[in-house]
Amino acid sequence: MSAALDHPSVAEGGTGVVETPGRRALKRFLRHGKGMFALVLLLAIILVVGIGPIFYDVDPTRIDLVNTMAPSSAEHPLGTDENGRDVLARLLEGGRVSLMVGLAAMAVSVALGVLFGATAGYFGGWVDRILIQVIDGIMAIPLFFLWLIFLTSIPPTPLSIVLVVGCTSWMPTARVVRSEVLKARELEFVEAARSLGATRMRILFRHCLPQATSSIIVSATLAAAFAIISESALSFLGIGIQPPRPSWGNMLTGAQEYLFAAPALALYPGFAILLLVLSFNLLGDALRDVLNPRG
Amino acid sequence: MFKSMMRATGLAALACATILSGTAWAEGTLTLTLPGMPTGYPVVASGGLSDILATNVISEGLTRWKKDTLEVEPALATSWEANDDASVWTFTLRDGVKWHDGEPFTAEDVKFTFDLILNKDIRAAAAGQVDTLSSVEVISPNQVRMTFSKPNASLPLMLAYRMPIVPKHILEGQDPNQPTAFIEHPIGTGPFKFAEAASGQFWATERNEEWWGGDVSLDEVVFRIMPDANSAVAQLRAGSADVALIRPQQISALEGGDIDVSAVEQPSVYYVSLINNKPPFEDVKVRQAMNYAVDKEGIIKAVVDGYATVASGMIAPSIEGYTADVMQYPYDPEKAKALLAEAGWTEADGKLSKDGKPLSVELTTSTGVIGGPQLAQIIQQQLGAIGVEATINMVDFRDHWTGVFDGTFQTSVEYLNLQPSADITNALSCGGSQNRFAYCDPELDKMFADASAIAEPTARKAKYAEIQKRIGENPPGIWLYYPKEIRAISKRVQGFPQNPLRMATTHLFDVTVQE
């Protein structure tokens, strides 16, 4: 109990209102230039892609008999693609698809990472040793070829892409969570809880994992960036999202064929991917600076 | 005296000029682009189009295409004759022909080749073309007799297509499906011989000095492997490729360069196959309605920028025996609706149904069909406009081709590179080996049999015209268009044949490339 009186907010003559690490971090974040830029950019993209189609109500799959590869006009602000489909509509719809698939894959990846990492870190012993071997092992496999093989053998639906990407990219998260949980295990209040008779599961969830939160968040943003680039690469190669459903990646496949005739078609989707991934990467960097998970 | 001196000088000058200009024109490398790597083994041709183009340059058949038309002229066979009902053919082979390794070409090679093609354990690409061939015998070192179980009047035409002769003395010991030693160094009798290849990069041939056909103008014919269409266009513009097949949308990228873009007729057809032995397509009225419901001219404009002609059957205009005098199906949605009404389909809320079941159509296609997905979408919209519920089923291209024959797909948007004769028995006879429509018209089968027994060309043509008329009234599928082959040829190239590339490549020996 005496520890409370030594808390800086009281000892230094403060009012005693505890400023949690979370609130401190939030303040720091709001002052972080790159971080704010990234957050605003990300929210802007999500907003445009999510709500845009309500205002811009054009069918992204409607083929136009006459108007292929048309330049920008009032009717088609960004022109039309090699099939006469409106580019802006496809960008919006493609963004939704790419974003949803990317975020879903990230969720799978993070969930698996937390699961395996926490298990390894908390239970230790042979469980830990086996999981480490598995993690190292999977990281040694040429993942891209595995994706290639999977997605050329089973039908590439959004679900299968989410699973394939998610189930093979959880390792970095697992490693990070594992080391955080290992550290957390040794903390005083955890030992205290244990001596008070709390069950292992309770300790794991209520005490150890929260320590890992900031690392998990940072990992999640990087996982999202990775997932989005991966989906677009797979779609570009033709083994991701299948046309006519647009995805920023598969819009580039068509654009590459007609690079000479309509170079602009290659610029829009790629630039969109760049912006989205950039925002996740910058966000992750900013969060890492602000949350300072490694102490 | 002075005059004769003048004349002599003049002649000498002329001779020099001819020799010198001849030398300047005799040099050159012709570079063509291919989408994939050829194997050089024509019997199996697992490389598809790439194989056809490449093997045409180094191998030859008994007959070959003329330079600019789809007629045939003698090649390895100098003459031929048939018996009265065209079921027994005797070929006289050319003397003095040597394989690229110096060995002499004989009748044994011909027999060996056709035995391979007929062998059921080998996936010979041309097997379907000669499936009524019962035996090939060597009568003398330069004569071969082919016996067919049914009359086959268009044999000489067929022999020019994908049936080059292969060397017995080399292929004898090798696995006929994958003769790896042969593939590493293919041997033929043609105007060019294989020089070297690098996987994924190029497949190069050089002049065959010993060719029976005389002088070959070019030094080399090189095939560059360009898996994506874009690179091919770039190579053309940069001048490192001379000939390439391109799509209509790429034409604008080649304007203003030293490149000639031309479109030629080719024996290919795009269509939608329908399963004829199940509802709703068992009813001929429904099939006719489908043909009226689709705006073929509009499709041609949209998908191939006008580089095609409306199709009215399975035989393309460039094929001998083609007739345009068949039932046409111009775009007429009202007529389509009327036909469907006659067939018992009633409309409610813009959707057609009969006996409580809606008229639903599943359009299957894959990215293996160039333009397939766009075609499917356009057709879906147009069928929807007359009340047909059309859905699109995109499959993997492998699934597509393997599923085509067993009726897995109710309809399929696809194309065919046609064989050069009007004898399409295989494709449309009841139980025919290439019948993708489950089409069966016993009367038609009889007409096919009759036609191939007629030896006299004009009478045979008339019979095929009747056949096409009959098919026209009872269409097995929705005919879309005959695509033109669009090729980009550098202006440096002189004398390139007018035929589509897969025929033209047999005739490259008198092409020249100006350096």
Add this chain to the structure above:
Amino acid sequence: MAGYLVRRLAQSVILFWIVTVLTFVIIRQAPGGPAILANPDLSKEQMETLTETLGLADPLYVQYGRWLGGLLRGDFGTSFNEGVPVLSLIAERLPNTLMLSSVALVIAVALGMGLGILSAVKRNSWFDGLASTLGVLNLSVPAFWLGIVLILLFAVELRWLPVGGMPRSRDWSLIELARHLILPSVVAGGFLMANVMRYTRSAMLEVSDQLYVTAARAMGIRERRVLLVYALKNAMLPVITVIGLGLPQLFAGAAITETVFAWPGIGSLGITAARTGDFPLIMGITLVVSLIVIVANLLTDLSYMLLDPRVKFS
């Protein structure tokens, strides 16, 4: 240390085996099977005969046994599509990928470390900001798009560089090779370069704060020597980690780069093989690429041990 290596090797062999079995089984699930079956000219009977001839009608374990047996004899099978032995096909194209990857690696490490060091030295200056922006952009850009954009700029618009491909061996000269290599290697190495730059910079900043370096400075040794000799040596460890982790990625990334630039390496070969169900070729490439990755990882571990004897391997 020997014990560690042996254990790693054993682990690798098991991994190897799992990957091959997994690959073997999965590729046979592909609808329609190998593309050579999917030939509209073949009749039904021919397709069935072909399936038998290729041994695809036998039960899976028999097929796997056959493949494994062939492998032990050094026979990797014959490519369905190209009709030549898988081993010779891979042997022909592997050097091209190694060429591309090596150049990409050198560019990534040289540029990465160079920029990283300079950024550390000119900490928080405009240079630092610019370099780090370049870095994060490189991490965020999809490699295939970067390739397309560079092609658009340098090959289509400016016409300085070729659109892709590799020059024929008889046309080889330093200039020709350089012209064809520069764009693909920049694209393939971009991601790694960004990571190397980051880690070099942060490692150097960390280290330059450490006491003994301050002590060295106090002793009067020139600043540059201090930096390079002491700081760099200790910054190597995390950098090697990053390179080691990045090597498998480099090979994977090379596959997409090779496709965009039509570079005839095993990456583009693998992609074509996977899409057309060329089973023997897929198995061969999976094997070879796995081997390369395992060797690369072992090399990374070895360099750890050489650089820092303190590193323990538990």
